[in-house]
Structure formats: C-alpha cells, structure tokens
Amino acid sequence: MLELKNLSKTYRTGDKALQNVTLTVPKGQVMALIGPSGAGKSTLIRCINRLVEPTSGSVILDGTDVTALGSGALRKMRRKMGMIFQQYALVERLTVMENVLSGRLGYVGFWRSYFRKYPQADVDEAFRLLDRVGLLAMADKRADELSGGQRQRVGIARALIQNPRLLLVDEPTASLDPKTSRQIMRLICELCAERDLAAVINIHDVALAQMFVERIVGLKAGELAFDGKPVEMTEDVLTNIYGEEDWHATIREVDDEDAEAEEPVA
Amino acid sequence: MPVSQNASGAKIWQLRNRNQTLARWAAYLAGVAVFMWCWQRISDATTWFFVWDAPRIAADIGGRAWPPRWSYMDKLWGPLWDTLNMATLGTLLALVMAVPVAFLAARNTTPSATFIRPIALFIIVATRSINSLIWALLLVAVIGPGVFAGLLAIAFRSIGFCAKLLYEAIEEIDPTQVEAITATGASRWQVMAYGIVPQIMPAFAGISVFRWDINIRESTVLGLVGAGGIGLQLQSSLNTLAWPQVTLILIVILAAVVIGEWVSAKVRGAII
Amino acid sequence: MSAVLLEDRLGTTWKKPPLISNPTLRWGLFIAAAVYLVLATASIDVNWSRVAEGLSRGWAFIASFFNPDFVSRGTDIRDGILESVIITVASTVVGILISIPIGLGAARNIAPLPVYLICRGIVALSRALNEIIVAILLVAIFGFGPLAGFLTLSFATIGFLAKLLAEDIEEMDKVQAEAIRATGSTWMQWINYGVQPQVMPRLIGLSMYRLDINFRESAVLGLVGAGGIGATLNTAFDRYEFDTAAAILLIIIVTVMVLEYLSGIIRAKVQ
Numbered sequence: 140m141l142e143l144k145n146l147s148k149t150y151r152t153g154d155k156a157l158q159n160v161t162l163t164v165p166k167g168q169v170m171a172l173i174g175p176s177g178a179g180k181s182t183l184i185r186c187i188n189r190l191v192e193p194t195s196g197s198v199i200l201d202g203t204d205v206t207a208l209g210s211g212a213l214r215k216m217r218r219k220m221g222m223i224f225q226q227y228a229l230v231e232r233l234t235v236m237e238n239v240l241s242g243r244l245g246y247v248g249f250w251r252s253y254f255r256k257y258p259q260a261d262v263d264e265a266f267r268l269l270d271r272v273g274l275l276a277m278a279d280k281r282a283d284e285l286s287g288g289q290r291q292r293v294g295i296a297r298a299l300i301q302n303p304r305l306l307l308v309d310e311p312t313a314s315l316d317p318k319t320s321r322q323i324m325r326l327i328c329e330l331c332a333e334r335d336l337a338a339v340i341n342i343h344d345v346a347l348a349q350m351f352v353e354r355i356v357g358l359k360a361g362e363l364a365f366d367g368k369p370v371e372m373t374e375d376v377l378t379n380i381y382g383e384e385d386w387h388a389t390i391r392e393v394d395d396e397d398a399e400a401e402e403p404v405a
Numbered sequence: 406m407p408v409s410q411n412a413s414g415a416k417i418w419q420l421r422n423r424n425q426t427l428a429r430w431a432a433y434l435a436g437v438a439v440f441m442w443c444w445q446r447i448s449d450a451t452t453w454f455f456v457w458d459a460p461r462i463a464a465d466i467g468g469r470a471w472p473p474r475w476s477y478m479d480k481l482w483g484p485l486w487d488t489l490n491m492a493t494l495g496t497l498l499a500l501v502m503a504v505p506v507a508f509l510a511a512r513n514t515t516p517s518a519t520f521i522r523p524i525a526l527f528i529i530v531a532t533r534s535i536n537s538l539i540w541a542l543l544l545v546a547v548i549g550p551g552v553f554a555g556l557l558a559i560a561f562r563s564i565g566f567c568a569k570l571l572y573e574a575i576e577e578i579d580p581t582q583v584e585a586i587t588a589t590g591a592s593r594w595q596v597m598a599y600g601i602v603p604q605i606m607p608a609f610a611g612i613s614v615f616r617w618d619i620n621i622r623e624s625t626v627l628g629l630v631g632a633g634g635i636g637l638q639l640q641s642s643l644n645t646l647a648w649p650q651v652t653l654i655l656i657v658i659l660a661a662v663v664i665g666e667w668v669s670a671k672v673r674g675a676i677i
Numbered sequence: 678m679s680a681v682l683l684e685d686r687l688g689t690t691w692k693k694p695p696l697i698s699n700p701t702l703r704w705g706l707f708i709a710a711a712v713y714l715v716l717a718t719a720s721i722d723v724n725w726s727r728v729a730e731g732l733s734r735g736w737a738f739i740a741s742f743f744n745p746d747f748v749s750r751g752t753d754i755r756d757g758i759l760e761s762v763i764i765t766v767a768s769t770v771v772g773i774l775i776s777i778p779i780g781l782g783a784a785r786n787i788a789p790l791p792v793y794l795i796c797r798g799i800v801a802l803s804r805a806l807n808e809i810i811v812a813i814l815l816v817a818i819f820g821f822g823p824l825a826g827f828l829t830l831s832f833a834t835i836g837f838l839a840k841l842l843a844e845d846i847e848e849m850d851k852v853q854a855e856a857i858r859a860t861g862s863t864w865m866q867w868i869n870y871g872v873q874p875q876v877m878p879r880l881i882g883l884s885m886y887r888l889d890i891n892f893r894e895s896a897v898l899g900l901v902g903a904g905g906i907g908a909t910l911n912t913a914f915d916r917y918e919f920d921t922a923a924a925i926l927l928i929i930i931v932t933v934m935v936l937e938y939l940s941g942i943i944r945a946k947v948q
Contacts, residue, residue, distance in 0.1 A: 188588055217590035228585035232603040236691060241599050245590025252591075253598050255693045262691045270683040278686075279694045294585075301589055436770075443767040447823045450760070450904065455820035463818045490717040534933035535926060538809065538897045539910065543922070546914045547738060548731035553723045626809045630900065643813065655810065662805050 140166040140337055141187070141305055146196035148182050148361075156182040158361045159196070164305075169331050169338045171348035173365075174358035175381050180341040183358065184307045187339070188220045189213060201304065218245035221298030223327070225310035227290040229282040229297075236278045238293050239265045242300035261300070268296040272326065288319035292326065299330060306331060306338035312347065320344065324351045345377065466648060473656060474649035481638060481657055487552045488634035488661065491627065492620040495559025500613055503564045507571035513583075514575055514601065525568075533565030537623045541632040555632035559620050566619075567612050574608035575601065610676045614669045621665035625658045635661075738919040745927055746920035750909065754921070757906035758928055761895040764826045764905055768895075769888045771827075772834025777880075779835060780842030787846060787872065796839065803836025808894050812903040823904030830891045830898075837890070841883050842876065849875045878947045885940030889933060896929050 141164040148157040156179040164170050172180050185191035187198050189205060198205040205216055221242070229238045243261045244252055251257065257265075269275045272292035274285075282290060291311060298306060308327060312320035328351045331338050342348045348355055349369040357365030357380040364380050365372070374386040421429065455462075508514045510525035540558035548554055578601060586600035628636020635654060642650040697703040747754065782788045782796035808829055815825040849872065857871030899907020906925060913922040 190584055190588060214590040214592060217588060220588070222585065222588035224581055224585055226581055228579075228581040230582050230586065230599060230603050231579075232606060233599070234694065237599075237693060241586060241591070242589050244586065244592075244595045244599060249592060249594045249598070252595050255691075257691075259688070259690070262689075263687050265691075266683060266686040270686075275683060275686065278691075297585075297589070307588075440767060440770050443763040446760070446763045447767060447827050447904075450822050451824040452820050452822065456824065459818050466817060486720065490721060493713075494717055494721070530934050530937070531930050534893055534930045536893055536897045538900060539907075539926070542900070542911065542914050543738065546917065547735045549724060549727040551724065552721045553728070556721065622807050626807050629809065639810075658807070658810070659805055662807075 140164060140201060141339075142199040143183075143187070144197045144199065146183070146186055146198065147194050148179070148186055148191060149194045155361050157186065157193070160358075160361075160363055162356065162363070162366075164337050164339060166337055167331070167335045168354060169328055169340065169352045170354045170356060171340045171342050171352040172356050172358060173342060173345055173348055173380065176343070178358040178380075179361040180343075180358055181309055182361075184222075184309050184339060184341055187305075187307055188217050188222060214245055218301050219304045221301045221303035221306045223291070223294050223298050223306065223308040223311050225313045227287070227294045227314070229290050229293055231281070231283040233282060234278070235269070235274060235280050235282055235285070235293050236265060238282050239269060239296045239300055242297040245301065264300055265296070268299055269293075271330075272296050287315050288323060291315065291319075291323050295323075295327060295330065299334070303336065306336050306340075308338055308340040310341050310343070312342065312344060320347060321350070328352070345372070470648035470652040472649065473653035474647075475653065477650045477653050478657075481635060481654065484628070484633075484635040484638050485657065485661065487555075488624045488636075489621070491552060491555040491559055491624040491632075491634055492617060492665075495556045495624070496563060496613060496617045496620050498556070498560035499563030499567055499616070502560070503567035503571060504609075506564060506568040507575060508597075510568060511572040511575035513578070513580070514597075525572075529565040529568050529572075531565065532561055532563075533569065535562065537562035537620075537627065538630060541627045542630045545631045550631035550633070552633035555624060555627040555634055558627060558632055559624055562623070563616050563620060567616055570612045571605065571609060574605045574612075578604040607676065611673055614672045614676070618665050618669035622662050625661060734917070734919075738923065741919040741923040742927070744920060745924035746918075747924045750913070750918075750921050753909045753912075754906070754925060754928070757899065757909040757925075758932075760823055761892065761899075761905035761907075764823050764830060764895045764898070765888065765892045768827045768830035769834060769884065769891050772831045772887065772891075773838060773884050775831070776835045776838035776842065780839040780846065781868065783839055783843035784846035786849075786851075787868070796843075800836050800840045800843070803832055804840065806832075808833050809897065809901060812898050812901050816902045821902040821904075826895060826898040826903035826905055829903060830894060833894070834887055834891065837887055838880075838883055842880060845876045845879050846872060878944075881947045882940070882944040885936075885943055889936045889940060892932060892936060893929070 141162075143160055143162040146157055146160040146162075147155070149155050160179075160183060172183065174180050182191055186193040187200075187205070189198075193206060197207070200216065200219065203216065205213070208216055230241065233241070237255065240255070240257050240261060241252075243257060247257060247261070266275065266278070269278055272295055274289060274292055274296070277285065277289065282293060285293065306327070311323055311327060315323060324347055327338065327340070330336070340348070340352065349372060352369065355365065355367060355369055355372055356363065357376065359380050365376050377386040378384070419426075506525050506528055509516070509521050510529060512518065512522070515522045515525070537558050540561050541555055544554040544557050544561075548557075582604060583596060583600035586596050591599065624634050624636075626636045626639070628634045628638065629640050631637070635658060639651065639654045639658075642648075642654060695703060697706065779796045779799055782792045783800055785793055788796065811832060812825060812829040815828050819825050819828070853875060854867065854871035857867050862870065895905045895907075896910070897907045899905040899909065900911050902908070906929070910922060910925050913919075913925065
C-alpha cells in the first residue's frame with residue numbers, strides 16, 4: 140500500500156539524511172523503524188507526507204505518487220496520513236476538543252474551521268475517539284493542563300479523526316515514562332488492528348518495538364540496514380545498526396515482558 | 406593566557422594578560438575622552454549664569470505654582486477624554502496595521518524573505534524610530550490640528566513597536582505544533598488560525614496592553630504640538646505663564662499615568 | 678474513568694468554551710467596550726475637507742522622502758544632529774552611572790527597606806514624568822540649551838535602567854550569591870562576584886537599548902528648546918519644507934538602524 144522507491148534526502152547543509160531507501164509496507168502492517176539518532180528516521184517519516192521535501196525518489200500511497208502532487212492535492216493526500224509526534228505537538232492553548240477536531244481541517248473550509256462550526260458527524264466522531272482513548276471527560280480542558288500520556292492520546296485521536304489509511308508515528312514514547320510508553324504503544328497497535336491501518340513507527344526503544352510490532356526496519360546513516368521480524372533481531376544486528384555495545388540485556392527484556400498486569404487504557 | 410611567569414620564573418595568575426589589560430585601559434580612556442568632549446560641548450552651549458541662578462528661579466516658579474488652581478479642573482475633563490480616546494483608538498488602529506506587518510516580517514511566516522521581509526522590517530524601524538511627537542508634528546502639518554492627528558500619530562508610532570514585539574513572538578513559536586496542523590492536510594490559512602495564532606495570543610494581548618499604557622503617557626503631551634488632548638491646555642497655560650494651572654495639569658497627567666499603569670497591570674495579570 | 682458517558686455527548690452540539698465563563702460579566706464587558714468605542718469614535722470630529730486638502734500635502738511629504746534635501750539647511754542639520762548625539766552619549770553615560778547604585782538600592786533582596794523605598798520612589802517619579810514635561814520644566818529653570826536636554830534624558834535613563842536592573846537582581850540565582858557570601862566576602866566583594874556576573878550581560882544589553890531610546894528622544898527635545906535636532910525639524914515642518922524634514926527623519930531612521938545593529942552585535946557578544 141505504501142511504497143518508497145529510492146527515496147533520498149540531502150539537506151542544504153550537505154547532510155545525506157536518506158540514501159536510496161526502498162521499502163514496501165502492506166495494508167494493515169505495523170512497522171517499527173529503529174536506528175541511532177541522526178540515522179534519518181524522522182526525515183524518512185516526514186518525507187512520506189512531505190513535511191520534508193525528498194531530494195529524489197518517490198513515495199507511492201495507494202498507487203498515487205505523493206512526491207508528484209501539487210499543493211492542493213498534497214493537502215488532500217495528507218488527510219490520508221495521520222501523524223503522531225514525539226512532543227505530542229498539540230496546540231497547547233486550544234482545548235482538547237479543538238485539538239481533536241483540528242484533524243478534520245483538511246475536510247472543512249476555512250471559515251467553518253475558524254468559527255469552530257464542524258459538521259455534527261465530525262463532532263460525534265471526536266467524542267467517540269475521545270471516549271476510546273479514555274479522555275471524554277477532558278474534552279473542554281486546555282491541552283496544556285493534561286499529563287504527557289494524556290496529551291499523546293489526544294494526539295492519537297487527532298490523527299485518527301482524519302480517517303487515515305496510514306499512521307506516521309514519530310517517537311511516540313520518547314517523552315513518556317516506561318509504563319505510559321507501553322500503554323501508548325499498545326493503544327496505537329490496537330487501534331491499527333481495529334481499523335486495519337498501516338503504521339510506520341519511529342522508535343528508539345528496541346525492546347518496546349519488539350514487544351508490539353510485526354516488522355522492524357533498521358536505518359543506519361540513512362540506509363536500510365535491517366528488515367525483518369522482531370525475533371530475527373539479534374545482538375549482531377543491533378551491533379551493526381548502533382555499534383558495539385552489550386546488547387544482551389536489551390533483547391532479554393523482551394522475554395520477561397508480558398507478566399506485568401496493566402490497567403486497560405480505555 | 407592568565408597564568409604566566411614573572412622575571413624570577415615563579416608562576417603568577419592574572420585575569421588578563423598584558424595586551425588585554427592595555428586594550429581595556431585604552432577603551433576606558435577613549436570612553437572617558439568621548440564623554441569629556443561631549444560634556445565640553447554641552448557646557449559651551451550653556452549660559453552658566455542661568456544655571457547658577459536656577460535654584461532661585463526654581464524657588465520662584467515653585468512659589469508661584471502653588472497652590473494648584475483646582476477650579477480649572479472643569480476645563481480639563483474634555484481634554485482628558487480626548488487623551489484617553491487618542492491612546493485607546495490609536496492603539497487599536499496600530500494593532501490592526503501591526504498584525505499583518507508582523508506576519509510579513511517574521512522569518513517563519515513571511516511569504517518572501519528576500520523581497521517582502523525587508524520592506525516589513527523597514528516599516529517597523531521607520532515607524533518606531535520616529536517619536537510620536539514628531540509624528541504629531543508631521544500630521545498636524547498635513548491634516549491640520551486636532552484629536553484625529555494625535556490619534557494617527559499614536560497609531561503610526563505604535564505600529565513598529567507592536568509589530569516588532571509580535572514578530573519576535575511569532576519567530577519563537579513551537580514549530581512542531583505548526584507541523585502537526587500542516588500534517589492534517591490543513592490549508593495555509595487554517596495552519597495560521599490553528600497552529601500559529603493560538604500560540605501568539607498571550608503575547609499579542611500583553612503587547613496591546615503594554616503599548617496602551619505607554620500611549621496614555623504619550624498622548625498627554627501631543628497637545629504641545631497642536632494634536633489635541635490635555636497637552637493643549639498645558640501649552641496654553643505655559644504660554645500665559647499660568648503656573649497654578651500648570652501644576653494642576655501636571656497632577657492630572659500624573660494621575661492619568663498612574664491609573665493607566667494600574668489598569669494595564671491588572672489586565673495583564675488577568676490575561677496571563 | 679468518569680461519569681461522562683459517550684451516549685450523552687453523541688449528537689450534542691459542541692461549542693468552544695468561552696474565555697470568560699460568567700455570561701453576565703462576558704456580555705457586560707462586551708457591551709461596555711462597544712458603547713465606549715461608539716462614544717469615543719463619535720467624539721472625534723474629523724474635519725474631512727481639511728484632511729482631503731491635506732492629502733496632497735501628505736503625498737508631497739512621502740514623495741520628498743525619495744528626494745530629501747540635505748543641503749539647503751545643511752549646517753543646521755549637521756549642528757542639530759551633532760548636538761543630539763552629544764546629548765545622547767553624555768546622558769546615557771551619566772544615566773547608567775547613577776542608575777547602577779539606584780538599581781542596587783531598588784532590589785529588595787539586597788537593599789535594606791529604607792534604601793529600597795527611597796530608590797523605588799526615585800524610579801517611580803522618573804517613570805511617571807514624561808520626558809517632554811521634564812524638559813519643559815528644566816528649560817524653564819536652567820534656560821534654553823542642551824544642558825536641559827542632557828539632564829532630562831539622564832533622569833529618564835535612571836527610571837528605565839534602575840527599574841530593569843533591580844528586577845534583574847531580584848530574579849537572579851540566589852545560590853550563586855549565597856556561595857560567594859559563604860566565602861566570607863565583604864558586601865562589595867559579594868556584589869562584585871555574586872551579583873555582577875549574573876546581571877552584567879543584561880545590563881549591557883539594556884544600556885545599548887537605552888542609548889537607542891535616548892537618541893530617539895533627543896530628537897524631540899528641541900521642540901521645547903532643550904537642544905538637539907528637534908528645533909530644526911520643527912522649523913522645517915512649520916515652513917512646510919518637507920524635503921528638509923524628510924532628510925532629518927531619514928538621518929534619524931538610519932542612525933537608529935545602525936544603533937540597533939550595533940547593539941545586536943554587542944548583545945550577542947556579551948551573552
């Protein structure tokens with residue numbers, strides 16, 4: 140469904156963030172993207188919805204070449220790609236409800252969005268999603284009153300109300316504590332399964348990735364270095380991607396995982 | 406290199422080495438010389454006889470200026486109302502013009518950094534380097550004396566001030582919030598309304614109230630050049646050497662300024 | 678997790694919660710603001726025919742910006758600008774020197790209460806009096822000339838710098854100052870080592886900013902006879918010599934731009 144062909148990005152500073160990345164993500168697959176800081180994970184995700192313009196190569200979503208679109212068509216295409224951010228990226232001074240509804244901006248006209256007159260169907264969907272992520276009671280709170288985990292859930296609801304085909308998730312857990320991190324990852328993966336969404340998740344917590352996703356892709360200095368199932372992720376692979384280090388503990392953690400009972404997220 | 410060796414070879418520590426110390430002293434010397442020269446010029450242009458006579462003159466004026474002529478207050482309410490209006494409407498008008506200028510001047514929102522941004526920056530510098538009294542002087546010459554000229558003078562002077570602070574606030578916004586709104590497929594104007602405007606709203610409110618406070622002060626003196634407000638009364642009282650009236654006007658101006666500051670502090674406290 | 682049920686919210690309309698939740702207060706403020714605006718606008722009588730007549734003069738003035746006349750009053754302009762610069766420099770230097778002790782005295786965390794009250798009083802007085810009014814009074818007392826302008830701006834600088842310096846000192850990192858005090862330093866040493874390094878960069882930045890303000894203010898002091906370029910500018914406007922006025926304004930604008938540029942460099946260096 141999502142196809143990257145020879146995607147490259149060279150920044151004006153001369154940094155080669157991505158080099159000839161070719162990758163296919165089928166419908167409904169949740170894929171984790173790992174790699175050291177500066178390996179080009181963020182750039183890759185932003186090249187897909189062209190928040191960063193790729194230098195060469197193409198991004199094909201459902202048969203449409205995203206890189207060839209003009210600005211109007213690009214906006215329409217962006218509606219199909221929900222994005223979730225590391226620092227939540229909520230508009231802090233707007234209410235939770237406005238933040239969720241802002242996911243519909245690509246569907247409503249300027250004045251409608253300016254006066255907050257969203258179609259009732261959108262409002263209902265926003266309530267449903269807030270209920271699903273467990274924040275219905277917070278609808279009229281301002282985003283900056285929420286905790287980190289709650290904000291990320293609003294971010295998830297904002298991405299889902301776009302009714303996307305694909306989720307682009309940039310370090311969803313980097314600012315969260317370990318327990319909240321797991322809850323958020325679980326929520327994202329459950330929602331993807333419910334809605335049959337494909338997802339590309341940037342993550343640098345390898346153990347967390349192994350715990351939840353079905354496929355892991357490793358990036359190293361802008362190039363693909365690994366592509367396989369979580370179980371194929373060995374110490375050698377990690378050494379290849381990240382460099383020499385004792386990886387034993389990182390991988391072992393996966394095995395002792397599921398014992399912990401967590402409260403349901405919804 | 407702070408650590409060096411003296412003649413006998415022992416290590417000594419100094420904050421600066423010899424050249425740095427010399428450069429410093431030279432700079433101080435130059436500074437003092439410039440200041441002394443400036444003072445010399447001021448002194449040459451001063452009639453020192455008047456200065457030595459100043460205490461007597463001050464006492465004389467003080468004696469004549471007290472007590473204030475309270476009955477004159479009846480004639481001050483109208484000008485005071487005009488002063489308030491010049492400040493308030495002038496600030497509003499300035500904000501209407503300053504907002505687009507600020508968006509054109511901010512690096513992250515300007516449509517063209519090479520053509521439009523310099524123009525916006527020039528508008529900002531030009532309007533704020535010219536004092537509101539000079540604006541008033543100019544506008545009185547162009548459209549005639551009166552409150553309207555004062556209002557426009559306040560407005561023009563405030564454009565640059567407000568736009569400068571506002572564009573700095575725009576440049577400091579959190580870019581990821583804007584990115585997130587862009588990623589939803591929002592149009593340019595929607596990104597503005599959802600991603601940028603909420604972030605700069607507190608700064609905008611603060612700047613407006615801050616400038617209003619300053620404008621209250623400035624509008625009290627615009628009358629000196631014929632632009633309406635209480636300054637007109639001050640000017641005519643000074644011209645007729647009616648010192649008790651001058652005292653009263655100064656007291657009223659002081660009260661207006663203090664009240665203005667108090668109101669703006671309250672409003673700012675309520676917003677932030 | 679809460680009593681709010683999805684079924685209750687579905688199908689209901691949603692409105693952004695208003696900024697002021699009390700409806701009486703909200704509408705009261707709104708109506709008061711509207712009434713004020715109507716009254717204020719109505720009370721400004723604009724003589725439109727006079728304005729229309731002035732428009733051509735306005736255009737003439739704008740046009741003269743592209744054709745400024747630096748020459749015909751060249752000597753006046755040169756002397757005026759020089760005097761403005763002299764007043765600016767002298768008053769900024771003196772203002773800074775006086776405002777440092779007053780700023781120290783106006784910081785509650787290092788000054789005893791009586792000193793604090795006196796210094797705050799000076800600051801408040803200086804800030805409440807508009808420069809032009811001070812200039813008028815000083816001209817009346819000391820006679821015409823740059824001395825009155827110099828004293829005016831020095832006094833205004835004190836109110837500005839001392840207040841900001843005091844606020845800066847009050848917000849400084851207490852731990853650093855405490856550490857110096859713990860070494861057994863004297864009061865002067867404590868200020869020199871514990872306080873000065875913390876506030877110095879901002880003090881330099883503010884001083885540069887004040888230099889810029891003083892120059893702009895010195896341009897109007899001449900209107901009331903306190904020296905500087907203002908007198909020449911006033912004459913130019915009185916005689917409708919817009920090309921000379923434009924020349925003077927351009928000089929002021931360029932000087933302010935240069936000062937801002939310099940202060941940007943200096944501030945970047947000290948921070």
